[in-house]
Amino acid sequence: MSLAEPEISTQQEASAVAVETPLRRFLSDYFESPIATAALAVLFLLVCLAVLAPVISPQNPYDLAEVDVLDSRLPPGSEGMTGYTFWLGTDGAGRDLLSAMLYGLRISLAVGVMSGLIATVLGSLVGLTAAYVGGRVETLIMRIVDMQLSFPAILIALMLIAVLGKGVDKIVIALVTVQWAYYARTVRGTAIIERRKEYVEAARCLGLTHTRILLKHILPNCLPPLIVVATVQAAHAIALEATLSFLGVGLPQTEPSLGLLISNGFEYMLSGKYWISFFPGLLLLATILAINLVGDRLRDVLNPRLTR
Amino acid sequence: MTAVAQPPLIEGRRLVKRFVGSLDLAGRIVARLGSDRGGWAVHAVDGVDIAIAKGEVVGLVGESGCGKSTLGRMIAGLLEPTEGDVLFRGRPRSALRGSEARTARLAVQMIFQDPHASLNPRARIETIVGEAPHVHRLVSNEELPAYVDEMLKRVGLDPALKRRYPHQFSGGQRARIGIARALAVKPEFLVCDEAIAALDVSIQAQVINLFMDLRAAYDLTYLYISHDLGVVQHISDRIAIMYLGRIVETAPAEELFRSPNHPYAQALLAEMPRIAPGKRTFHPIRGEIPSPLDPPKGCHFHPRCPHAMERCRLEAPLLKQVAPRRLSACHLNDA
Amino acid sequence: MSGREALSPTLEVADLRTHFFTKAGIVRAVDGVSFEVRAGEVLGLVGESGCGKTVTGFSILGLVDPPGRVVSGSIRLKGQELNGLDEAALRKVRGNRIAMIFQDPMMTLNPVLKIGTQIMEAVRAHRHVTRAAVRELACNALARVGIAAPEKRLEAYPHELSGGMRQRVAIAIAFINKPDLIIADEPTTALDVTIQAQILYEAQKLCRETGTAMIWITHDLAVVSALADRIAVMYAGRIVEQGATSDIITRPLHPYTQGLLGSVPSANRRGARLAQIPGLPPSLLAPPPGCSFQPRCPKAVAECELAAPPVTEPMVGRQVRCFRPLVAEPAAS
Numbered sequence: 001m002s003l004a005e006p007e008i009s010t011q012q013e014a015s016a017v018a019v020e021t022p023l024r025r026f027l028s029d030y031f032e033s034p035i036a037t038a039a040l041a042v043l044f045l046l047v048c049l050a051v052l053a054p055v056i057s058p059q060n061p062y063d064l065a066e067v068d069v070l071d072s073r074l075p076p077g078s079e080g081m082t083g084y085t086f087w088l089g090t091d092g093a094g095r096d097l098l099s100a101m102l103y104g105l106r107i108s109l110a111v112g113v114m115s116g117l118i119a120t121v122l123g124s125l126v127g128l129t130a131a132y133v134g135g136r137v138e139t140l141i142m143r144i145v146d147m148q149l150s151f152p153a154i155l156i157a158l159m160l161i162a163v164l165g166k167g168v169d170k171i172v173i174a175l176v177t178v179q180w181a182y183y184a185r186t187v188r189g190t191a192i193i194e195r196r197k198e199y200v201e202a203a204r205c206l207g208l209t210h211t212r213i214l215l216k217h218i219l220p221n222c223l224p225p226l227i228v229v230a231t232v233q234a235a236h237a238i239a240l241e242a243t244l245s246f247l248g249v250g251l252p253q254t255e256p257s258l259g260l261l262i263s264n265g266f267e268y269m270l271s272g273k274y275w276i277s278f279f280p281g282l283l284l285l286a287t288i289l290a291i292n293l294v295g296d297r298l299r300d301v302l303n304p305r306l307t308r
Numbered sequence: 309m310t311a312v313a314q315p316p317l318i319e320g321r322r323l324v325k326r327f328v329g330s331l332d333l334a335g336r337i338v339a340r341l342g343s344d345r346g347g348w349a350v351h352a353v354d355g356v357d358i359a360i361a362k363g364e365v366v367g368l369v370g371e372s373g374c375g376k377s378t379l380g381r382m383i384a385g386l387l388e389p390t391e392g393d394v395l396f397r398g399r400p401r402s403a404l405r406g407s408e409a410r411t412a413r414l415a416v417q418m419i420f421q422d423p424h425a426s427l428n429p430r431a432r433i434e435t436i437v438g439e440a441p442h443v444h445r446l447v448s449n450e451e452l453p454a455y456v457d458e459m460l461k462r463v464g465l466d467p468a469l470k471r472r473y474p475h476q477f478s479g480g481q482r483a484r485i486g487i488a489r490a491l492a493v494k495p496e497f498l499v500c501d502e503a504i505a506a507l508d509v510s511i512q513a514q515v516i517n518l519f520m521d522l523r524a525a526y527d528l529t530y531l532y533i534s535h536d537l538g539v540v541q542h543i544s545d546r547i548a549i550m551y552l553g554r555i556v557e558t559a560p561a562e563e564l565f566r567s568p569n570h571p572y573a574q575a576l577l578a579e580m581p582r583i584a585p586g587k588r589t590f591h592p593i594r595g596e597i598p599s600p601l602d603p604p605k606g607c608h609f610h611p612r613c614p615h616a617m618e619r620c621r622l623e624a625p626l627l628k629q630v631a632p633r634r635l636s637a638c639h640l641n642d643a
Numbered sequence: 644m645s646g647r648e649a650l651s652p653t654l655e656v657a658d659l660r661t662h663f664f665t666k667a668g669i670v671r672a673v674d675g676v677s678f679e680v681r682a683g684e685v686l687g688l689v690g691e692s693g694c695g696k697t698v699t700g701f702s703i704l705g706l707v708d709p710p711g712r713v714v715s716g717s718i719r720l721k722g723q724e725l726n727g728l729d730e731a732a733l734r735k736v737r738g739n740r741i742a743m744i745f746q747d748p749m750m751t752l753n754p755v756l757k758i759g760t761q762i763m764e765a766v767r768a769h770r771h772v773t774r775a776a777v778r779e780l781a782c783n784a785l786a787r788v789g790i791a792a793p794e795k796r797l798e799a800y801p802h803e804l805s806g807g808m809r810q811r812v813a814i815a816i817a818f819i820n821k822p823d824l825i826i827a828d829e830p831t832t833a834l835d836v837t838i839q840a841q842i843l844y845e846a847q848k849l850c851r852e853t854g855t856a857m858i859w860i861t862h863d864l865a866v867v868s869a870l871a872d873r874i875a876v877m878y879a880g881r882i883v884e885q886g887a888t889s890d891i892i893t894r895p896l897h898p899y900t901q902g903l904l905g906s907v908p909s910a911n912r913r914g915a916r917l918a919q920i921p922g923l924p925p926s927l928l929a930p931p932p933g934c935s936f937q938p939r940c941p942k943a944v945a946e947c948e949l950a951a952p953p954v955t956e957p958m959v960g961r962q963v964r965c966f967r968p969l970v971a972e973p974a975a976s
Contacts, residue, residue, distance in 0.1 A: 202418065220428075537836070597838070
């Protein structure tokens with residue numbers, strides 16, 4: 001019994017179209033915007049600086065042997081006691097501001113990204129469960145999410161830190177608690193739409209387990225909005241952590257983030273030694289701006305378009 | 309058609325599917341204040357008996373709101389019936405457990421309508437086709453790539469393309485991939501839910517031919533759900549016509565087209581567009597298709613029926629045999 | 644209707660080309676389309692997805708959005724050239740002299756306005772009429788398309804009506820300003836068979852009564868064979884065959900038309916394998932050299948790969964783009 005022959009068309013397709021993965025398509029779309037490309041380049045640079053901070057910073061600002069209090073509050077470009085040039089000046093304790101900023105960036109990014117990742121995993125699982133199970137479980141979960149989201153983030157963070165105390169891990173816990181609800185809501189919204197699609201029905205027809213369907217069929221299709229939220233939330237987490245540090249309840253002095261540096265320099269703002277707050281502030285601004293621009297572009301590019 | 313000794317491959321007995329929307333707290337408060345929004349119940353499928361013998365192609369025809377998709381999904385096991393049972397080889401599916409239940413599930417597969425939404429956009433074709441046989445261990449890991457190739461060849465696709473993603477294929481090719489996915493679990497019975505409605509005419513012809521080839525090659529049984537009478541007539545042995553949740557007529561395909569019994573069947577056949585030279589003037593039946601939320605009492609078709617009698621308003625007609633192998637639900641047959 | 648041939652056509656389209664300038668290249672959606680429609684006539688524009696029939700309809704009304712535009716060609720409505728008109732002049736034409744009916748009635752109807760409001764707006768956009776007169780016009784329009792209790796229906800919102808009713812309202816809006824031409828883009832494709840029959844009946848009746856010219860765009864040969872006086876078959880942006888409906892149905896000249904007619908189940912013996920057209924429609928980004936149908940054509944010869952065939956007229960009133968039209972053979976049936 002002869003079955004249908006391979007179509008002429010498939011041979012045409014094989015020669016005409018290169019294997020275009022979703023990733024390649026996405027990248028070519030993304031780089032159409034010059035601003036977004038520049039933002040991504042800046043972000044990449046910042047991440048490199050942060051990762052390589054111990055290697056490239058001229059001075060380790062937390063090694064007391066290298067810091068001389070007699071160097072404190074020197075303006076940008078001045079020379080220190082050891083004949084070393086402080087390009088961005090020094091802070092109140094005599095630390096090289098450039099080095100302190102690089103280390104601070106490192107801590108800020110690390111805390112922001114780590115809390116973001118944990119919150120993503122946690123929030124996605126909760127959102128997926130809510131969408132797939134439905135019914136009362138879903139209602140319960142979503143009401144908890146709603147309540148969580150109606151409190152100001154800073155308030156929750158402050159309350160948690162008051163209870164838990166200070167420290168990097170406590171900050172991360174506070175940030176995760178504040179953020180997971182956004183992810184849960186986003187993933188649940190997308191998962192509800194995907195759950196009704198026919199490929200999920202087909203998977204059920206084929207006897208695949210619920211776990212498999214959730215993780216291998218529905219979750220990968222929830223990624224686009226999730227990536228956008230994650231990017232924007234990362235910026236938000238970094239800003240929140242900076243706020244907490246600025247208020248003095250964030251990271252300790254031994255591991256200062258950019259927020260803490262800004263806070264340290266605040267008292268000197270009106271006495272003319274602007275650089276102690278200004279340069280860390282500029283760096284923080286650049287970081288958050290770059291992340292937000294990248295997130296904006298991602299949202300535009302990852303928007304499902306039917307005519308694509 | 310089939311020997312009496314064998315039970316039908318798939319049978320649906322007194323199948324009912326009710327979708328109910330009751331009022332939540334806010335709704336109840338509003339209702340007490342005088343709003344006329346009540347709870348609602350849709351009898352999408354309202355007491356259907358259907359039996360499909362092995363090797364048969366049964367066409368299920370109807371317009372929107374008739375419940376054919378719901379019935380198809382109940383038979384495929386995607387929806388639980390509110391009442392009634394689906395029997396597989398004579399045994400109720402709800403009573404099966406363990407590996408028997410799994411065999412019964414894999415034996416009945418569904419081909420979906422929307423070529424865009426019926427394939428996972430983030431999975432490569434080889435995963436889409438090969439996942440289920442791999443998970444259910446129908447094929448060993450070493451044999452899996454060759455097995456996937458074989459499935460793709462069966463539906464007329466070049467196996468060299470299996471690393472691609474669905475968006476790189478046309479609608480007709482995606483329909484074929486969906487068929488390959490179903491075939492990969494070695495089914496006996498396929499429910500095709502408007503499987504070609506979204507495709508171009510020339511591609512529809514290709515896929516119809518594929519269905520017919522596969523039926524012959526693998527001894528498949530089909531429930532072919534469609535609103536397109538032309539296609540259904542071409543490939544079906546037997547046709548069942550549904551209206552608002554009930555089957556109104558079943559008959560062998562040729563007999564149905566030669567002499568439809570039920571007035572709705574007559575209207576459908578008369579209004580079916582045909583390619584014929586010479587312009588025709590249309591004489592459509594009047595009235596809109598009623599909403600399944602509020603079906604007419606008695607015979608569902610009576611408001612639009614040119615032969616409606618008083619009895620039709622009060623009493624729903626039962627599906628009765630009017631000729632060998634022909635069933636029809638119309639009071640006119642009693643006269 | 645004798646004497647009709649003496650009148651000039653309502654719509655004359657000559658060598659229309661609409662191209663889309665995309666990142667991936669130039670998509671020649673409409674690539675040299677010419678046809679005419681006369682008053683009271685229904686022209687069926689038939690083709691499968693991607694052939695350019697919808698873009699043709701949009702081009703006539705100047706509704707093609709960037710990155711596409713009408714590159715060249717002439718569109719004459721009763722002698723007036725439409726291509727190149729500015730937006731203000733086009734607005735006077737749309738809804739007034741040319742109306743469009745879409746596949747999805749919700750493309751015509753605004754979900755937050757009552758039906759009556761929308762019909763009356765359609766009138767008052769082009770004429771000055773008193774409120775009472777407009778209301779009566781709207782009522783009559785609904786009655787003419789077979790909607791019962793039109794006064795009540797004027798107060799309804801679109802979501803309160805069924806799909807078939809909404810499409811009838813869209814048709815009423817299209818006819819209300821007594822346009823010269825109506826372009827209907829697959830208006831019954833999404834409707835059930837019995838409702839489709841009703842819509843076709845209404846459309847046919849109205850065209851006969853008002854003498855409006857109509858272009859009925861569809862992929863469904865059966866629908867168009869019952870409704871249209873003439874048919875133009877499109878493939879890959881060009882019209883490959885044109886002629887009277889009964890001629891085309893009984894004696895197609897182009898292999899694609901013959902393939903389309905043959906692949907419909909009712910044209911084949913019950914249970915037999917359908918005569919199918921192999922392969923897929925070509926990509927409009929990189930069309931094959933020569934005739935665009937040649938890779939799938941059972942009658943292709945070497946000549947077909949070299950150049951695109953020009954329009955020829957092997958018989959009176961029949962135009963075809965083919966180097967070897969099926970002149971001598973009757974249709975397979």
